[in-house]
Amino acid sequence: xxSEENRTGSAFGFRQGIIVLLLAASVALGACQAPATNRxxxxxxxxxxxxxxxxxxxxxxxxxxLWRNLNSGEVMEEHVAQHAGGLYNAYIGTHHSFYYVxxxxxxxxxxxxxxxxxxxxxxxxxxxxxNRHPKAGKMIDTVEVVRAETLQLPLGxxxxxxxxxESRLIEGNWIANAAVWYAPALHCVVQIEIKDTDxxxxxxxxxxxxKPQA
Numbered sequence: 608x609x610s611e612e613n614r615t616g617s618a619f620g621f622r623q624g625i626i627v628l629l630l631a632a633s634v635a636l637g638a639c640q641a642p643a644t645n646r647x648x649x650x651x652x653x654x655x656x657x658x659x660x661x662x663x664x665x666x667x668x669x670x671x672x673l674w675r676n677l678n679s680g681e682v683m684e685e686h687v688a689q690h691a692g693g694l695y696n697a698y699i700g701t702h703h704s705f706y707y708v709x710x711x712x713x714x715x716x717x718x719x720x721x722x723x724x725x726x727x728x729x730x731x732x733x734x735x736x737x738n739r740h741p742k743a744g745k746m747i748d749t750v751e752v753v754r755a756e757t758l759q760l761p762l763g764x765x766x767x768x769x770x771x772x773e774s775r776l777i778e779g780n781w782i783a784n785a786a787v788w789y790a791p792a793l794h795c796v797v798q799i800e801i802k803d804t805d806x807x808x809x810x811x812x813x814x815x816x817x818k819p820q821a
Contacts, residue, residue: 649677650788650798650812655755658766660728661791663708665690669819672697672795677810693720695796708796710750711785712774717741723750729768729789731755745777758788758797761814765790765797780804 666672670687685704688696694715697704706714709723722737734751750772758765767788774783783803790797797813 649800649810650758650760652756652758655757655766658731658755658768658791660730661768662728663693663789664791664794665695665708666793666795666816667819671817672813673815673817674811675814677812678808682814683811691715693723708787708789709770710748710772710774711787711799711801712772712783713739713748718748722748726750726752726770729770729791731768739774743776743781744779746774747777748775749773756788758790760797760812762816765793767797783807 666687668687668689672685672687674683674685675681676683683699686698688698690696693707695704695706695708706712707718707720707723709726709729710718713722717739718737722739723735725735726733729752731752731754734749736747736749739746739748750770752768753771754769756767756769758767767790770787770789772783772785772787774785776782781804783801785799785801787796788798789795793816795813795816799809799811801807801809
């Protein structure tokens with residue numbers, strides 16, 4: 608073998624060695640970056656070209672909703688109470704949950720239901736902005752019906768409006784984002800995601816609806 612062939616073979620072997628090392632480093636890096644906990648996927652979604660405009664309705668008091676926490680896999684029961692106007696009202700254990708369905712960051716302690724009138728009847732593209740003043744300080748909320756989707760849930764395929772909300776503290780850096788999937792045919796929200804800059808991270812999906820007991 609000539610000296611030129613020796614040099615060519617050595618260079619090829621060197622390049623092979625580099626590739627092997629890079630592949631090994633990539634695998635090791637991927638393992639290091641793997642999340643400490645497995646996050647369950649949300650419901651598979653398919654784009655929906657159109658969904659008939661709809662008002663927001665609520666399930667009757669006494670209805671029990673079973674939710675799966677999409678971060679932990681835990682299943683929890685929510686007991687629907689009597690709603691008050693546009694305010695959703697329910698209990699998970701001893702925790703009282705009350706909010707205006709289009710914007711789960713807003714409730715009747717710091718928001719007027721009329722602030723969201725421009726969203727109704729729900730249709731893609733409807734958008735409102737308004738101010739509210741909780742204990743943390745003055746905020747501005749932006750709420751928009753961003754798209755329609757068909758979700759594949761444990762209780763079947765469900766057509767939904769996806770409503771995004773952003774709540775921003777006017778004097779500060781705090782921001783929260785929320786998304787709700789509202790299903791007109793079921794008269795309820797079937798999936799919720801909430802995140803903020805303080806580390807709040809809540810994701811849950813509806814897996815069963817139990818009618819009120821007679």
